[in-house]
Amino acid sequence: MTVSKMVLELAIAFEQTILIFLLTLIGSLPLGLVVYFCKKSKVAPIRWITELYISIMRGTPLMLQLMVVYFGPSLLLHISVPSNWRFMATIVAFVINYAAYFAEIYRGGIESIPQGQYEAAQVLGYSKLQTFFKVILPQMIKRVIPPTTNEVITLVKDTSLASTLGVVEMFTKAKQIAVAPKSPGMLTFLAAAIFYYIFNFIVSAFMKWIEKKLNYYR
Amino acid sequence: MNVLKMEHISKSFGDNHVLKDISLTVDKGEVVSVIGPSGSGKSTLLRCATFLETLDGGTLSYLGENAAWMEDGKIKYAKNLKPFYKDFGLVFQSFNLFPHRTVLKNIIDAPVSVQKRDKKEVTAEAMELLRKMGLEDKADFYPYQLSGGQQQRVSIVRALAMKPEILFFDEPTSALDPELTGEVLKVIKQLAEEKMTMVIITHEMGFARAVSDRVIFMDGGVIVEQGDPEEVFGNTQSERMKSFLQNYNKD
Numbered sequence A: 001m002t003v004s005k006m007v008l009e010l011a012i013a014f015e016q017t018i019l020i021f022l023l024t025l026i027g028s029l030p031l032g033l034v035v036y037f038c039k040k041s042k043v044a045p046i047r048w049i050t051e052l053y054i055s056i057m058r059g060t061p062l063m064l065q066l067m068v069v070y071f072g073p074s075l076l077l078h079i080s081v082p083s084n085w086r087f088m089a090t091i092v093a094f095v096i097n098y099a100a101y102f103a104e105i106y107r108g109g110i111e112s113i114p115q116g117q118y119e120a121a122q123v124l125g126y127s128k129l130q131t132f133f134k135v136i137l138p139q140m141i142k143r144v145i146p147p148t149t150n151e152v153i154t155l156v157k158d159t160s161l162a163s164t165l166g167v168v169e170m171f172t173k174a175k176q177i178a179v180a181p182k183s184p185g186m187l188t189f190l191a192a193a194i195f196y197y198i199f200n201f202i203v204s205a206f207m208k209w210i211e212k213k214l215n216y217y218r
Numbered sequence B: 001m002n003v004l005k006m007e008h009i010s011k012s013f014g015d016n017h018v019l020k021d022i023s024l025t026v027d028k029g030e031v032v033s034v035i036g037p038s039g040s041g042k043s044t045l046l047r048c049a050t051f052l053e054t055l056d057g058g059t060l061s062y063l064g065e066n067a068a069w070m071e072d073g074k075i076k077y078a079k080n081l082k083p084f085y086k087d088f089g090l091v092f093q094s095f096n097l098f099p100h101r102t103v104l105k106n107i108i109d110a111p112v113s114v115q116k117r118d119k120k121e122v123t124a125e126a127m128e129l130l131r132k133m134g135l136e137d138k139a140d141f142y143p144y145q146l147s148g149g150q151q152q153r154v155s156i157v158r159a160l161a162m163k164p165e166i167l168f169f170d171e172p173t174s175a176l177d178p179e180l181t182g183e184v185l186k187v188i189k190q191l192a193e194e195k196m197t198m199v200i201i202t203h204e205m206g207f208a209r210a211v212s213d214r215v216i217f218m219d220g221g222v223i224v225e226q227g228d229p230e231e232v233f234g235n236t237q238s239e240r241m242k243s244f245l246q247n248y249n250k251d
């Protein structure tokens, strides 16, 4: 296999990497907020379950979580899984894992907002919902950008864990190419590394741009 | 007609009995100053009046409408408190402007999105109020770009834009550098001249004396002394207030 063919193959598989990355964010960024609210719920059992869920997500390897989500339904619950379950299980595992981390980040952001902001809003007659969306959420977003950036960069690299379930994203592809006869060998991994690096470079630049955009106030 | 009527108000935080049977009635156009040592319950009183704290006992009404009252020995709040929020405004010691919004947006958002008033009309009124405060060129600024005195004047405008019947101030100048207190006190004085009904917690004795129709001295969760400012300051009756004023003058 020529080097340019190898790069092309990686690029094609990279589409899957980006898809996993984007779907995970689309799912986990809002879900994290829901998890945060559950953690703050007035109903004690909801709080306990949420605490447990967060601690499991943070306390066990993501690779293991991928396995559980993938094999769990058929082995434990004897449910027949859809044909594209490999991919779906990957997304589900990533989303619930990252949502737990984002919930903790949001908590930090929301709890750092001074009590006076809630009081000012209340005295002006804002409803709870208005207070959250008009006063708290915009300020929270600004505060959580730096820790969120860290998570997002980790996610770029974590997408390679999808190969555990045999999802053919770029890392899986790189492994397949590298061990094939007459392949560019180690060069394949170098190329994959460059892909990840550039992707993260773009992601970081994008997050920096958002951070700048939100710098219009202090 | 009294705008605010609080009767036999009590409030505790755990074992700390902060307000003990306080009654306070404020008539339309009246300016009442509340003074007293730290921890005497002044802020708690205003926070109870503005629903930031829940009463343990007593009656609270605005314009004759009961917001909270006793029923079977327990405090009961009106089912819908929303209508009461248009009766009062509160100016905080620490301003509490919304940092992510411009001055104008800080002012007009609640009248528009809570009171559902016409945005054009509210904006015009807001600009007029800003002009009155000498802040018309600051409409598009963010709070961090303003001095403390300017921020406090904006927060007064924000409260006024809701067209409240009564305005509460909790130490409006305590967070300000001494050279900035004057500009805020001047604005409050101007409101007093326009017959705005106000209750002002303050440590500025000279100001309290000059601007108020009535001065209330609180200590240990009760009103110890109250009356006409000349009377209360010039001919202080209680020992507690005498020693408070003495300590105060020493600083």
Ligand SMILES: Nc1ncnc2c1ncn2[C@@H]1O[C@H](COP(=O)(O)OP(=O)(O)OP(=O)(O)O)[C@@H](O)[C@H]1O
Residues within 6 Å of the ligand: B013, B016, B018, B036, B037, B038, B039, B040, B041, B042, B043, B044, B045
């Ligand atoms: N949310 C709260 N929880 C517990 N205790 C509180 C709370 N708010 C106030 N207190 C207590 O109530 C008492 C009265 O406080 P308050 O803030 O009303 O006093 P103040 O007269 O406004 O004093 P200052 O002049 O220092 O502002 C204090 O002992 C205070 O510690």
Ligand SMILES: [Mg+2]
Residues within 6 Å of the ligand: B042, B043, B044, B170
């Ligand atoms: Mg106070």
